[in-house]
Structures are given as structure tokens and as C-alpha cells.
Amino acid sequence: MKKDKTISIKAKLLGTIIPVVIAIVVVLVVVAYQISAGIIEDNAANLLKTSVGSQESKIEAWINENLASFQMAKKTIEDMHADDDQIQKILDGYYNYSENYPDGLYLADSDGKILKASKSTKEENNATDSTWYKEGLTRVNMAVGTAYKNADGENVISASGILNDGSDDVRVISADMSLDRIAVIVNSFIEMDGAEALLVDKNSGMILANRDSALISKTLGESGQSALYRKIAKKISQKNYDFTTLDGNMTVFDEVNGTDWILVSYIPKSVVLSELSNLRNIMLIISLICILILCVLIERMTHVVISPVKKMTKVITAMAGGDFTVSMKVKGKDEIAVMGRSVEQFIESMKQMIKKIEEVSGKLKEQADASKNVSGEMNEAAGIQSQSMGEMNSTVDQLSISVNEIAQNATQLAGVVADTKSDSDTVENRMKETVEVSEKGREDMERVGEALGNIEVSIHNLETAVNKVGTASGEIVQIINLIGEIADETNLLSLNASIEAARAGEAGKGFAVVASEIGKLAQNSTESVANITNLIAEINRLVEDAVRQAGNSAGDISESAQLIQTAVDTFDTIFKNIQDTSHLINNVVDEINKVDEVASNVAAISEEQAASSDEILATSESMLNQAENISKNSQQVEEESDKLAISADHLADQIKQFKI
Amino acid sequence: MKRLISLFLCFVLITGVLSSCGQSKGNDRSNGSGIKVMLTLSQADTFRNTLVEAAQKAAKENGVQLDVKQAESSLENQVKQVKDAVKEKYDVILCALVDADAALEIESLAGDIPIIFFNNCPDESRLESGKYVYVGSDEKVAGKYQAEYILDKFASAQEINVAIMKGPASQSAAQSRTSAFKDTLNASDKKINYVFEDRAEWDRTKAKDLFEIFSKTGQKCDVAVGNNDDMALGVIDACKEKGIEGITVLGIDATADGCTAIESGDMAFTVYQSASGQGDMVIQTAVALAKGNDMSKLSGVTKDQKYVWVPFEKVDSSNVKDYE
Numbered sequence: 001m002k003k004d005k006t007i008s009i010k011a012k013l014l015g016t017i018i019p020v021v022i023a024i025v026v027v028l029v030v031v032a033y034q035i036s037a038g039i040i041e042d043n044a045a046n047l048l049k050t051s052v053g054s055q056e057s058k059i060e061a062w063i064n065e066n067l068a069s070f071q072m073a074k075k076t077i078e079d080m081h082a083d084d085d086q087i088q089k090i091l092d093g094y095y096n097y098s099e100n101y102p103d104g105l106y107l108a109d110s111d112g113k114i115l116k117a118s119k120s121t122k123e124e125n126n127a128t129d130s131t132w133y134k135e136g137l138t139r140v141n142m143a144v145g146t147a148y149k150n151a152d153g154e155n156v157i158s159a160s161g162i163l164n165d166g167s168d169d170v171r172v173i174s175a176d177m178s179l180d181r182i183a184v185i186v187n188s189f190i191e192m193d194g195a196e197a198l199l200v201d202k203n204s205g206m207i208l209a210n211r212d213s214a215l216i217s218k219t220l221g222e223s224g225q226s227a228l229y230r231k232i233a234k235k236i237s238q239k240n241y242d243f244t245t246l247d248g249n250m251t252v253f254d255e256v257n258g259t260d261w262i263l264v265s266y267i268p269k270s271v272v273l274s275e276l277s278n279l280r281n282i283m284l285i286i287s288l289i290c291i292l293i294l295c296v297l298i299e300r301m302t303h304v305v306i307s308p309v310k311k312m313t314k315v316i317t318a319m320a321g322g323d324f325t326v327s328m329k330v331k332g333k334d335e336i337a338v339m340g341r342s343v344e345q346f347i348e349s350m351k352q353m354i355k356k357i358e359e360v361s362g363k364l365k366e367q368a369d370a371s372k373n374v375s376g377e378m379n380e381a382a383g384i385q386s387q388s389m390g391e392m393n394s395t396v397d398q399l400s401i402s403v404n405e406i407a408q409n410a411t412q413l414a415g416v417v418a419d420t421k422s423d424s425d426t427v428e429n430r431m432k433e434t435v436e437v438s439e440k441g442r443e444d445m446e447r448v449g450e451a452l453g454n455i456e457v458s459i460h461n462l463e464t465a466v467n468k469v470g471t472a473s474g475e476i477v478q479i480i481n482l483i484g485e486i487a488d489e490t491n492l493l494s495l496n497a498s499i500e501a502a503r504a505g506e507a508g509k510g511f512a513v514v515a516s517e518i519g520k521l522a523q524n525s526t527e528s529v530a531n532i533t534n535l536i537a538e539i540n541r542l543v544e545d546a547v548r549q550a551g552n553s554a555g556d557i558s559e560s561a562q563l564i565q566t567a568v569d570t571f572d573t574i575f576k577n578i579q580d581t582s583h584l585i586n587n588v589v590d591e592i593n594k595v596d597e598v599a600s601n602v603a604a605i606s607e608e609q610a611a612s613s614d615e616i617l618a619t620s621e622s623m624l625n626q627a628e629n630i631s632k633n634s635q636q637v638e639e640e641s642d643k644l645a646i647s648a649d650h651l652a653d654q655i656k657q658f659k660i
Numbered sequence: 661m662k663r664l665i666s667l668f669l670c671f672v673l674i675t676g677v678l679s680s681c682g683q684s685k686g687n688d689r690s691n692g693s694g695i696k697v698m699l700t701l702s703q704a705d706t707f708r709n710t711l712v713e714a715a716q717k718a719a720k721e722n723g724v725q726l727d728v729k730q731a732e733s734s735l736e737n738q739v740k741q742v743k744d745a746v747k748e749k750y751d752v753i754l755c756a757l758v759d760a761d762a763a764l765e766i767e768s769l770a771g772d773i774p775i776i777f778f779n780n781c782p783d784e785s786r787l788e789s790g791k792y793v794y795v796g797s798d799e800k801v802a803g804k805y806q807a808e809y810i811l812d813k814f815a816s817a818q819e820i821n822v823a824i825m826k827g828p829a830s831q832s833a834a835q836s837r838t839s840a841f842k843d844t845l846n847a848s849d850k851k852i853n854y855v856f857e858d859r860a861e862w863d864r865t866k867a868k869d870l871f872e873i874f875s876k877t878g879q880k881c882d883v884a885v886g887n888n889d890d891m892a893l894g895v896i897d898a899c900k901e902k903g904i905e906g907i908t909v910l911g912i913d914a915t916a917d918g919c920t921a922i923e924s925g926d927m928a929f930t931v932y933q934s935a936s937g938q939g940d941m942v943i944q945t946a947v948a949l950a951k952g953n954d955m956s957k958l959s960g961v962t963k964d965q966k967y968v969w970v971p972f973e974k975v976d977s978s979n980v981k982d983y984e
Contacts, residue, residue, distance in 0.1 A: 139857055162876075
């Protein structure tokens with residue numbers, strides 16, 4: 001069995017579940033953190049706002065409390081219309097009355113004359129130029145003004161106002177509060193842990209109160225201060241007092257009622273969120289622990305769930321190797337237990353099945369051996385049979401050859417007889433032709449005799465005709481002689497005429513020419529007569545020859561006619577002989593026809609016999625083939641039963657591999 | 661992939677749970693008809709009466725049922741009226757607070773009923789968009805208008821001496837008007853000397869007394885400004901009595917006396933707070949709230965939808981006749 005890289009179910013389960021669990025936990029932590037951060041920031045902002053509001057109210061209350069005290073003193077003085085001594089007493093009474101204004105109250109008139117508590121260390125060189133005096137002139141009800149440095153170099157804020165005692169003198173009553181004192185008060189009112197506060201005069205931008213006393217009375221946003229302070233200064237100068245986050249600090253602005261002061265409180269976001277980061281850390285630790293517990297839990301659970309599967313895997317692996325001696329013992333009622341029990345059942349049924357197969361294979365082997373023996377015997381028998389069939393076949397073969405030869409000979413005989421018959425037929429025909437030819441020859445001879453008779457007559461006719469020509473040519477000669485005489489006379493006449501013409505002289509000249517011409521004509525006619533006379537003499541000689549010749553031919557022809565008569569007689573004799581011969585030949589032909597019939601019958605019968613012997617041969621050959629096939633088949637059976645025996649052996653071996 | 665899907669499902673689940681929390685009930689009324697509104701008035705005076713009359717007129721036009729209750733300056737009365745409104749199932753309460761600090765008490769008594777405050781503005785922290793709204797005029801604008809008038813009138817001057825008569829320190833209107841006035845002046849390039857600044861508690865006589873005391877100091881004064889007309893008139897009284905002249909006096913509210921003073925030339929400028937405009941606007945806002953908290957279509961509503969501002973109007977000799 002090939003060793004594949006197997007991934008266990010446990011690894012798969014852990015590999016799937018744990019990343020998902022981690023992802024979910026991370027998402028939960030992140031979402032929870034974001035929501036918490038939002039809530040905490042909102043809460044912190046609200047808390048800071050409330051804190052500042054409350055701080056502002058406390059500052060306001062503190063100021064109002066002090067102002068109320070001042071107002072009370074002022075009112076007392078006003079209502080009493082007190083003189084300087086009485087005022088002095090009152091002022092003395094306020095000295096060291098409160099830590100907030102240890103020097104108590106003091107007065108200054110328009111001449112710069114100051115009335116103060118006897119023990120007061122307050123020094124003022126030029127009261128009417130002082131900040132508190134000038135500010136005091138702008139109001140009747142005492143109110144706090146802007147911060148300034150007093151003659152002692154101390155940063156103070158004065159509450160001052162016009163003393164309205166009904167007199168026409170203008171006097172200003174005032175009391176000093178140190179900025180350090182205000183700073184302590186402002187900072188002691190901070191409610192929120194980690195928050196810082198500063199008090200700023202919105203008109204001058206001066207820092208009135210701050211935890212860092214070095215910054216008090218400095219202008220906010222001066223160089224050297226933190227970026228946060230510069231940003232706060234900018235916001236104040238823009239009169240934008242909304243809640244905002246500056247430089248990582250949540251910042252709240254609040255105007256202090258009845259003053260030009262602005263209370264600024266800020267808290268670094270990191271401080272606000274520090275608890276949140278704790279929360280986040282706790283959440284992370286808890287989620288980490290949760291994940292670890294989950295991992296262990298899942299690992300254990302899968303282990304417990306999977307252990308029967310592992311056992312089962314072992315059993316199945318053993319089964320795959322052929323070992324069925326293994327067994328499974330399972331507890332429980334879950335699917336895996338059911339599976340285990342089923343495997344157990346499977347092993348049992350497999351064991352039984354293999355046992356049965358073993359038995360069957362044993363039996364099979366026996367049967368294979370038996371069939372092998374049987375097939376061997378059968379093979380032998382088939383061999384013998386095949387041999388016998390072979391022998392029989394050759395015998396039939398020889399028989400067949402003999403019969404065929406007889407048939408052939410009979411056929412040849414029939415052929416010869418047939419040929420003879422046709423020859424005799426030819427002879428008969430020839431005889432008939434010969435008779436016809438000899439008859440025709442005789443007729444021809446007779447016709448030649450007749451022709452010779454006709455020729456004799458014709459020659460006689462010719463003799464007569466030639467004799468008539470001789471007569472006609474004698475008459476022509478007489479006529480020509482006559483013409484000759486006329487020509488001579490004409491010639492004489494022309495001579496006479498020419499003599500007469502010559503005598504006539506010139507007048508007969510024309511007539512002389514005609515006379516000469518007639519003379520010439522007469523001469524020509526004489527010449528022609530001479531020529532014709534010659535020609536007729538010739539013709540006479542030729543006709544005499546022809547008559548002599550015709551007489552000769554007639555004699556020859558008579559002799560030929562006698563010869564032909566002799567030939568016709570000969571022909572008759574020949575004709576008779578031939579007719580006798582023809583009769584004889586006809587008789588011979590009849591006999592030959594009878595022999596032909598007999599020979600044909602013999603040939604047909606012997607051919608039938610040959611065909612039958614061929615069939616016998618074919619049958620015996622197919623029988624031989626079948627015998628051979630039987631032999632082959634029985635050999636194959638033997639081979640197969642050999643193989644079967646081998647297979648049965650293999651099967652037995654295979655089954656031996658299973659352990660049951 | 662499976663992880664991504666499970667993450668996605670987690671987000672869907674979480675967002676689904678979170679979003680299902682924020683469902684609000686809708687209100688299907690198409691116009692003002694059928695809306696029951698109760699108005700509780702701190703104390704009757706000319707201004708408030710004008711306001712209530714305008715509100716009644718607007719209610720009639722919109723088909724709103726408006727019942728007006730007088731608290732007669734008693735917080736107890738006002739509290740009782742609010743409790744009755746809850747019993748009688750009013751849709752909206754219109755409230756001119758007897759005491760601005762009592763807003764929280766009134767709100768908690770009203771329960772789910774939205775409240776429209778007017779005339780007396782509670783602290784901003786008490787207001788909530790769509791539920792607790794203030795209808796009024798932005799006091800800062802009044803102070804700004806005064807300062808702008810002065811800067812315009814004294815455009816050529818380098819230095820302006822200003823006296824201020826303020827309302828009570830506890831009143832937001834007085835503070836807002838003063839601070840906006842001063843901020844606007846301070847923002848100019850002129851030197852502003854605040855030669856006098858004290859509380860005359862809205863009172864004409866007190867203002868007269870204070871100005872008389874101030875006059876004793878012999879300081880120069882170009883402009884006297886009152887947080888209201890009465891205090892400005894007090895300054896005028898003092899001037900007349902002491903024979904002081906050449907002081908420009910400004911007020912706020914455009915009261916009958918104020919307008920008369922402008923007509924006679926004693927007072928230079930005042931700012932009219934539109935009582936009828938506010939009366940009309942409280943009803944419009946009430947309808948909007950009753951219909952489903954959508955205030956965005958109202959004119960003058962602030963971004964945070966806590967305030968609905970009815971504009972101030974400038975009044976001087978040129979247009980004073982329109983306000984008498």
C-alpha cells in the first residue's frame with residue numbers, strides 16, 4: 001500500500017474552526033472596542049462639559065460670593081452716608097476677613113486720596129491712574145475687571161465700582177484678589193480626573209489661572225507655549241467656543257457669567273481612553289484565553305469523537321491487508337458506534353464468506369483435475385477416429401479416380417462415334433454434290449454441241465455476204481472509170497478556155513484565172529480516181545482472204561462437234577457409277593447412327609457414377625475434418641482443464657492469504 | 661472562503677441588530693388639522709400678548725387646536741398646566757418659561773410630548789433636535805445690529821466712548837445682546853472705550869440713576885446703549901434732567917415708548933423683535949414636530965435643529981412709523 005500524505009480529521013477540524021473562532025473573536029473585540037470608544041468619548045465629552053459647567057458655576061458663585069460681600073460693605077457705607085472715620089472702621093473690619101481678599105476693601109477719590117484698612121500693606125502711588133480706579137469709574141455695581149500687576153508686582157484682579165453715597169464726590173471702592181488665589185480656586189474646582197483647566201480673559205487673552213503658575217498673567221498663545229495653547233488662543237480669538245478636539249485633547253470652552261473670562265478645560269483623549277485600552281487588553285486576554293480553551297476543548301472533543309474512528313481505521317486497514325482476525329468492540333450509540341458495529345458484522349460475514357469460497361475452490365480443483373483426465377481420454381479416442389477416417393477417405397478417393405477414368409473413356413468413345421457419324425454424313429453430301437456436278441457437266445457438253453452448229457451456219461452466211469461485197473466493188477470500179485473520163489474531158493475544156501482567154505487579151509484575163517482553176521480541179525479529180533481504184537483492189541483482196549478463212553473454220557467446227565458428242569457419252573457413264581456409290585454410303589451412315597446412340601448412353605451412365613463417387617469423397621473428407629476438429633477440441637478441453645486446475649490452485653493460494 | 665462568509669454573516673447580524681434599534685414611529689397627519697397644542701405663558705405683557713394673538717391666528721389658519729394657559733409668573737401654575745397637558749393628551753406644548761432653569765423639570769413632566777420653548781430660552785443643553793426646540797430671535801443679532809448702527813454712524817471717528825446699560829446678569833438675553841454688541845465693536849479698527857457698563861435690570865429708573873452717577877465722573881460719552889428700550893429711555897431721562905446733549909442712544913424691542921422716542925429724535929435706533937413672527941413660527945414648528953419631527957423645511961432653523969430663529973428688524977427714524 002502506497003503511503004499517501006494523510007491529513008487527520010482532527011487537523012482539518014482544528015484548521016477550520018480555530019481560524020473562524022479567532023476571526024469572530026477579533027471582530028467582536030474590534031466592534032466592541034469601537035463602540036465602547038465611541039460611547040466613552042461621548043461620555044467623556046459630556047463629563048468634561050458637565051465638569052466645566054459645574055466649575056464655571058462654582059467660579060461664578062465664588063466671584064458672586066465675594067462680590068456680594070463687597071456689595072454689602074459698599075451698601076453699608078452708601079446707606080450710612082459714613083464719614084471717613086466710620087469708613088475706616090468698616091475697612092478695618094474687612095481686613096483679613098477672607099483669604100480671598102486679605103487686604104480687604106479700600107477707597108480712592110478723584111484726587112487720588114486712598115482710604116484703606118489700617119493694617120493693609122496696599123501701596124498705591126497714583127490711585128487715579130490705576131487700573132482698578134479707571135475700571136471702577138465705569139460701573140456702580142462692583143464687578144471684576146482685568147488682571148494687572150499691582151505696586152508690589154503681584155498679579156491681581158480688582159473688583160471695583162463707584163461709591164454711590166449721594167455726595168457729589170466721585171469715589172471708587174475696590175478690593176483685590178490675587179491671580180494665584182484664583183488659580184487655586186479654579187483648579188480645585190476641576191471635577192474630572194486627568195482634566196486640566198485654564199481661565200482666560202477673552203479681551204486681553206491673558207491667562208488668569210493655570211496649574212502652571214509660570215503661565216499666569218502671560219498672554220495665551222505666546223511663543224514658547226504648547227501647540228494646544230496656541231490652538232486654544234486661536235479658537236478664543238475666533239470666538240468659537242464649541243466643543244472640539246485640539247491636538248489630541250478634548251477641549252471645552254465656557255464663558256464665566258458676569259465676567260469677560262473664559263474657562264477652558266481639556267483632557268487628553270489618551271487619558272479618557274486609557275481605561276478603554278485596559279478594557280481592550282482585558283478583552284484581548286479573555287479572548288485569547290477563550291480561544292485557547294476552545295482549541296483544547298475542540299482538540300479533546302475531536303479526540304474523543306475520533307478515537308473510535310482511528311480504531312476503526314486500524315481495523316479497516318488490517319482488513320484491507322486481508323487480516324480478518326481483527327475485531328471491534330464499540331460502546332455508545334452515536335453514528336460512529338453504529339459504524340463500528342456494522343464493520344464488526346461485515347468482518348463476521350466476510351469470514352464466513354471466505355470459508356465458503358475456500359471450500360468451493362477445493363471442490364473446483366478436484367473437478368478440474370477430473371475433467372482434465374476425461375478430456376485426455378477423449379482426445380486419444382478422437383485421434384484414433386481421425387486416423388480411421390483418414391484411411392477410409394483415401395480408399396474412397398481411389399474409387400472415385402477409377403470411376404472417373406471409366407466415365408472419361410466412355411465419353412471419348414461416344415465422341416469418336418459421333419465424329420464418325422458426322423464424317424459419313426459429309427461423305428453422303430459430297431456424293432450428292434458429285435452427282436449434281438456430273439449432271440451439270442453433261443448438260444454443258446450438249447450446249448457446246450448446239451453452239452458449234454450455230455457457228456457453222458454463221459460462217460456460211462458470212463461467205464455469202466463477202467461474195468456480195470465482191471460484186472459491189474466491181475460496180476464501184478465502173479463508176480470511177482466514168483468519173484475519170486469526165487475529169488479528162490474537163491481538163492481539155494480548161495485548156496481550150498485558157499487559149500480562148502489568152503486571145504481575148506486583157507478582157508479575158510479574169511476568165512483565164514477561172515480556166516486555170518478548173519484545170520487544177522480536173523487534175524485533182526483524176527488523182528482521186530486513181531487512189532479509189534487502188535483502194536477497191538485492196539478490199540477485193542481482203543474479202544477473198546476472209547472467204548478462204550471462213551471455209552477453213554467451218555471444217556474445224558465440224559470436227560469439234562464430233563469430239564463433244566464423245567465427251568457427253570463419257571459423262572453419262574460416270575454419273576451412273578456415282579449414284580451406285582451414294583446408295584452404299586447411305587447404308588453405312590445408318591449403321592453408324594445406331595453405334596452412336598449406344599456410346600452416348602454408356603457415357604451418361606459412367607458420368608453419373610463419377611458424380612456419386614465424388615459426393616462420397618466429399619462426405620468422407622468432411623467426416624475427416626470433423627474428426628480432426630473433435631481431436632482439436634478435446635485438446636483444447638484438456639488445456640482449459642489444465643488452466644482451470646491452475647486457477648483453482650491460485651484461488652486456493654489467494655484464499656490462504658485471508659486470515660480467518 | 662468559508663471564513664469570509666462567516667465574517668460577512670457576523671457583520672450582517674450585528675448591523676441588523678444595531679439598526680433595528682433606531683426605528684422611530686411616524687406620524688401620518690397631512691396638515692395641521694387634528695393637532696392639539698397647549699400654550700403656557702409665563703406672564704402677560706404687551707409683547708407676549710401680541711405673540712399669543714399671532715399664534716392663535718396661525719393656529720386657526722392651520723386648523724390647529726390651540727389652548728392658551730396663563731401661569732401668572734408662577735412656576736407652580738406652569739408645572740400644573742404641563743401635568744394637565746399630559747393628562748389631556750396634547751400633541752405639543754408651547755412654553756414661555758417662568759424660569760429658564762426649570763426647563764428640565766418641565767421636560768421630564770411632559771414625558772413624550774415635544775415642547776417648543778419661546779420668549780425665555782433655556783440652556784442649550786436642555787434642547788434636543790425634534791423634541792425640545794426654542795423658537796425666538798437670536799439675541800446676538802440684536803446686539804450686532806446696535807453695534808453696526810454705531811460703527812456706521814461714527815464711521816469717521818477714531819475713538820468711540822460707549823456706555824452700556826445691561827439687563828440682569830442671570831438673563832441670557834442680556835448677556836448675549838451685550839457680548840455680541842461688544843464683540844462686533846471690538847472687531848472694528850476703532851478704539852472703543854467702555855466708559856460705563858452696569859446692570860440696570862431692564863429698568864428705566866435704575867438706568868436713569870446709574871447714568872446720573874456716571875455723569876458725575878465727568879467722562880466723555882458718545883453713545884449710550886441699552887439692552888432694552890426702557891433702559892435706553894432711562895438714559896434719555898437722565899440726559900434731559902442733567903441737560904446733557906449729543907449722546908446717541910440705542911435700545912432694543914421697539915416698544916411704543918421707544919418708537920415715540922425715535923420719532924421725537926431722542927433715541928436713534930432700536931431693534932424690533934417680531935412678536936407676531938414668533939407667534940406664527942411657534943405654530944409652524946408645532947405642526948412640523950407633530951407631523952414627524954422634520955423641521956428642516958422651516959425658515960430660520962439652525963443646523964442642529966435646536967433653534968428656530970425669527971429675524972429681528974432694524975428700526976430708526978426712517979421706518980419707525982411701521983412699528984407704532
